[in-house]
Amino acid sequence: MATRKKSVKKAPPRTLKDFVHYLKVTEPFRQTLVHHHRLEESAAAYGVPEGGLPDWLEQAIRKIGITKLYIHQSRAIDLIRARKNVVLVTPTASGKSLAFNIPVLETLVQEPEARALYLFPLKALEQDQLARLNELMSGIPSHYNISADIYDGDTPKARRQKIRKKLPRILISNPDMLHHGIMPYHTQWEELFRTLRFIVIDELHTYRGVFGSHILQIFRRIRRLADFYGSHFQCIAASATIENPLELAEALMGEKFDVIEQGGAPQKTKHFLFFNPVQSPYTEAARLMAICLEAGLKTIAFTRSRKITELLYTWCLEGNPALRSRISAYRAGFLPGERREIEEKLFSGELEGVISTSALEMGIDIGGLDACLLVGYPGTITATWQRGGRVGRQDRESLIVLISGPDALDQYFMLNPNDFFERPCERAIVDGDNEEILRNHLVCAAAEVPLRKGEIYFDTDRYAPQLEKLVADGKLESSASGKQWFASKALPHRDMDIRSMGIPFTIMSPDKKVIGMVSGRQRYAECHPGAVYLHRGNQYLIEAVDESQRFIDAKKVTTDYYTMPLSEKETDILATYRQKQFANFRINQGQLRVTEIITGFQRKRMLGQELIDKVPLSFPPLIFETVGIWIEIEEEIRHFLQTCGRHYMGSLHGIEHAVLSLFPLFALCDRNDVGGVCKPHHGQIQKGVIFLYDGHAGGVGLTTRAYDVINELLSRTLILIESCPCDEGCPSCIQSPKCGSGNKPLDKKGAIVTLKLLLAHDIEAELLPASAPAQNIPLITIREQVPIPLPAPPEHFAETQPDKIPGRTWLEEEKHVLVFDLETQKSAHEVGGWGNSHLMRISVGIIYDSALDRFLEFFEETVEDLIEHLKSAELVVGFNSIRFDYSVLRGYSGFNFKSLPSFDLCLEVQKALGRRMSLNQLAQATLQSPKTADGLQALEWFKQGQLDLITEYCRHDVTITRDIFRFGLIHQYLLGFEKKSSQIIRIPLTWAEQLRPESEN
Structure with a gap:
């Protein structure tokens, strides 16, 4: 008898190219892999600085193995030599440090008294930069007297005293130490401020939001101190790729900059894999971490939160206990000694893997990494490339893996992977006018050097209200003349954390x-x-x-459980700064008061995440004032949703969640940086409202960006929700993992309908139940607002824009043309849905007869006469007549109405544009005469027995249809009002040739 061979688990291959193939063909990875993108290698591009390098510097860089400079390095050297402020934006590991170290060292040799201050956002980056500098400076002759040292919170007290007494030529620190330990004691640092020649600020892209707004104020203060000591420094910045590096650098440092974005460093091939696990992304991540290490790939996994970092580390060890000595967790909140130990073990190779938050995404040298696992989309394109840039040695290919979670952005990119690679990076936003941050820095500035009227860096006239409040609060004291302000405390700096706005x-x-x-x-x-x-x-x-x-x-x-908070929010409008009106909504921006109460917490199982219980809490409310935007929801929308059987609050709630999830597409921020709340009826504005607000007191400029892109943001939100395959709403579209009310209530279809109403899109019949009204979009009146006038047509329309609508056309002279419209007695709701439009019954039908040159009226009792009249026509013109009006008439006759010689304006415009446009949009732009009512109003009139009003309304619609048809026939184009952009667009047509009598063709 033959013996059955035991199956042997195939070990993963150890070359990266073969490893990628292994993942693509091996279960269970093959089932969840949805996309493989190759980032092809690129060759180096070299450059030579003008005039070359001095011999001593060229020898120094040769000693560290560099014989040529990349083109971006040589360009940076030229600009810095020309005393320009420079921001350098090139990929990770492209030699940005050398690009600023070379010209700084060159200048310090030429100017023996000059000094440089290097600022890094993390202490680990300081250590890494000092090691690079020491390596480079080891090749510089000692008589040039170049030295560098670190002064930060980890520097021993005795060492600090020595540094202050004998300043290094390059002082390395971070913004926290600059604020807490150097600027308050600037008299002890006079030599630094008097001789300060350069400030280098690395990882510029991290200085955004609250942190960035603090840094902006710190740079105002440091330039103020430099002026006080008679120096003027040059700024050099290095940044990851963002949309607006030049704007950010100039906003932060208050100086003009030159930007360098064209890099010259070579890139080896990177493989980018998208995995979309059916179940937990963390199970997939733990499995991939183990298989990468088994294949000999040094691996870093990035998570999106401290909690997930710890949980994933725990789950990795539970499934693979042997990994305990080979991997570690790493995140903010670890003590300095713990972080240094982990970094050293990674660099030495003692650790082969690490699971980290964003704390390791920046350029700390932790040795060559081969694979990067992104456990959930990092939230921004910038962060994704920054984290992915941590892997890849110059002589080896590397791997980046995006493991999607159920979140909306994750699933959006799983469905649209090409969009990810084509999408530009986001904008970084800082706010120099956040009042809470500004007030704190005004006090610190006054403690350093008294504030004086006419200040260059702090405009005392502009900030008079803040100064008055600080005096009233006892934090500042005013001189007798009222032209100077002094700090009441000697060291107010200690009361402020520049990385947050709360008390630690x-x-x-x-x-x-x-x-x-x-x-x-x-x-x-x-x-x-x-x-x-x-x-x-x-x-x-x-x-x-x-x-x-x-x-x-x-x-x-x-x-075996973890906890999540439950909360309730209230939002009060304190002031409105600006507002603008779109198709069916108005957007406002202003000052808000947000009140949040943590009402309790829920306990959930670690495995499976099922709810165990909810525990109530009693906390005082968290109250802060901030800047936000709000979208007003008109009563017609609420009425329409309720008529359709949709949940009004659930609809608004779903939109709020989805908008918040997509906002990081437009600005560099974390989901926690922006908050939201919706109300079906807000007492101050007496209607429904959706609020988005900066999640920090005073605001940091994020919702200002939301105000500017609101139409696109809502449009993308609609695409996101519509494209999600779920039925009732899920974490991929309208559920939020941070919802304080447990994601209740939510109504996915209601959210879609609401967004379509807000954006004035057509609503498909299948979205609505049988109870839906007869017309897709109700006529929405935006209250308490002067209507925005239609923009003037572009200048090139002037030649063909007639003074008045033409009379009878050549076509009406040659053919018997009827223009036709009707109104109904019943809505789709009353007849069981749009598929039963033949049961709606007509209330009024109007025909304009070109042969008689007059209007004919028909009612239900004369509907047979109406049908016979239509049959007599050589051309029947209507708007949506083939789809709707003919379907209604089917309830009265077995005649095939589609056999009529018909010209449907709605269909013809749709052919030309690729999308539908309402009769009102065409009438507003082409005729400067909008519709007088809508189908819902006509239904109400019928119930009230007011046939005269319905007749007048229907006659007006027929007149509009006739005049638009005539205009297009004569000029071969129409004008349409584009609601998304609030612009008039030209719609080219070819009616004349199509409808010309055969004898003339």
């Missing part, structure tokens, strides 16, 4: 060991009593919070 709390274990730090809303949402806090794979149960000492007590536990 320290999380402590029972033995008083520091576990981590937390501030702002996170302190209430994640560290309330009963919450489970995760740290390095360990679970800590929050037991108590000491508000006065800012301590949070936590004990180590082992549970």
Whole structure:
């Protein structure tokens, strides 16, 4: 008997190209792989600075193995030599550091008194830069007296004193130390400020939102101190790819910049794989982490939150205990010593893998990495490329894997992977006028050097209200002349955290060991009593919070659940700054007061995420003022949705969630940076409303961007929800993992209908139940607002725009033309849906007869006469007549109405444009005469027995249809009002040749 061979698990191949093929053909990866994109390698492009390099510098860079400079490096050197401020925007690992180190060192040699200040957002980046500088400076003759050192929170006290007494030529620090430890004591740093020649700011793209708004104010203060000591520094910035690096650099530093975006570094091939797991993305990520390490690929996995970093690390170890010594978690909140230890182990190769938040996405040298796992879309294109740029050695191909979660943006790119690779990076936004941030920095500036009337960097006239408030609050004191302001405290800097807008709390274990730090809303949402806090794979149960000492007590536990907060929100409008009107909605921007109450928390199983229970909490409300936008929902929309059987609040709630999920397409931000709330009836404006607001007190400019792109944002939101294959709404479209009300209520179809109404799109019959009204879109009156006038047609229309609508045309002279329209007695709701339009019955039918040159009226009792009259025509002109009017008449006759010689204006415009346009849009632009009512109003009139009003309305529609037809026949184009852009567009037509009598063809 033959023996059955045991199946042997095939080990993954160890070359990357073969490994990618292995994933594409091996279960279970083959089933979830949806896209493979190759980023082809590119050759290096070299350049030579004008005048070359001095011998000593050329020898120094040769000593570190560099014989040629890339074109972006040589360009940067030329601009910096010319005393230009430069922002350098090239891919990760393209040699940006060398591009600014060379001209800085060259200048410091030429100017023996000059100094440079290097600023990095992370301490780990400081250590990495010092190592690179020391390597480069080792080849520089010692008599040039070039030195570099780090001064930050980890620098020992004795070392700090030595640095202050003998300043290095290059001081390396971070914005936090600059704010807390250098600028408040600027008299001890006089030599630095007096000789400051360069400020280098690395990772520019990270200075956005709240952090960026603080940095903007810090640069105002540091330029003010430089002026005080008689120096003027040159700025050099380096950034990942974003949409607006030049704008961001100039906003942050208040100077003009030159930008370099064309890189010259070579790139080896990168493989980019998209995985869309059916079940948990974390299971897929843990599986892929293990298989990558088995294949010998040094791997980094990026998650989107601290909690998921810890959970994924735990799940990786549960499935593969042998990985405990080979991988580690890494995130903000770890103590400095913990982070340094992990970085060193990665660099040395002792660790082969790491699971991190964004804390490791920047250019810390942690050794050559081969594979990057993105566990969920990072939220922005910029962050995706920044994280993916961590992998790839110059002589080896690399791998980036995007593992989608159920979130809306993840699924959008899984369905549209090519859009991901074609999409530009997002804008980085900072706000120099956030009042809370500004007030704090005004106090700090006054503590450094008293504020004076006529300040260059802080306009005391413009900021007079803030200064008055600070004086009233006792934080500033005014001189007798009222022309100077002094800080009441010597060191107000200590009261401000420049990375947040909340007070930090320290999380402590029972033995008083520091576990981590937390501030702002996170302190209430994640560290309330009963919450489970995760740290390095360990679970800590929050037991108590000491508000006065800012301590949070936590004990180590082992549970099978995690916790999520529940909350309620209220929003009050304090002021309206600006507003604009679109098709069927008005958008406003202004000042808001947001009140949020954490009402409780829910406990969920780690495996399966099913709900265990909900626990109530009693917290004081979190109240802050911010800047936001709000979309007014008119009553006609509410009425229409309710008539259709849709859930009004659920519809608005779904839109709010989806809009928030897509907003990072337009601005560099995290989902937590923008908040939202919707109300079916808001007391201040007496209608429904959807609010989006900056999630930080005072606002940081994000919803200003939302105001500017609102029409496109709503349009993309509609595409997102419509394209999702789910029936009732899911995390890929309208559910939010952060919803404080547990994603209830939600109505997906109602959200689609509402968006179509807001954007004035046609609504397909299948979206509506049998109870839907007869007309797709109700006539929406935007209240308390002067209608926006139609824009003038483009100048090139002037030659063909007639003074008046033409009379009878040559076609009407040659043929018997009838222009026709009718109104109905019943809506689709009353007859069981649009498919039963033959049951709607006519109330009034109007025909314009070209042979008689007059209008004919027909009612239900004379409908047979109407049909016979239509049969006598040589051409029947209508608007949507083939689809709708003929279908209604089918209820009275077995005649094949489609056999009539018909010309349907609606269909002809749709052929020309590729989309439908309403009769009212054509009438507004072509005739400057809109419709007088709508089908819903006509139905109401019928119920009231007011046939005279229906007749007048129907006659007006026939007149509009006739005159539009005549205009198009004569001029071979129509004008249409484009609601999305609020512009008039030209619609080319070919009617004349099509309808000319055969004898003339």
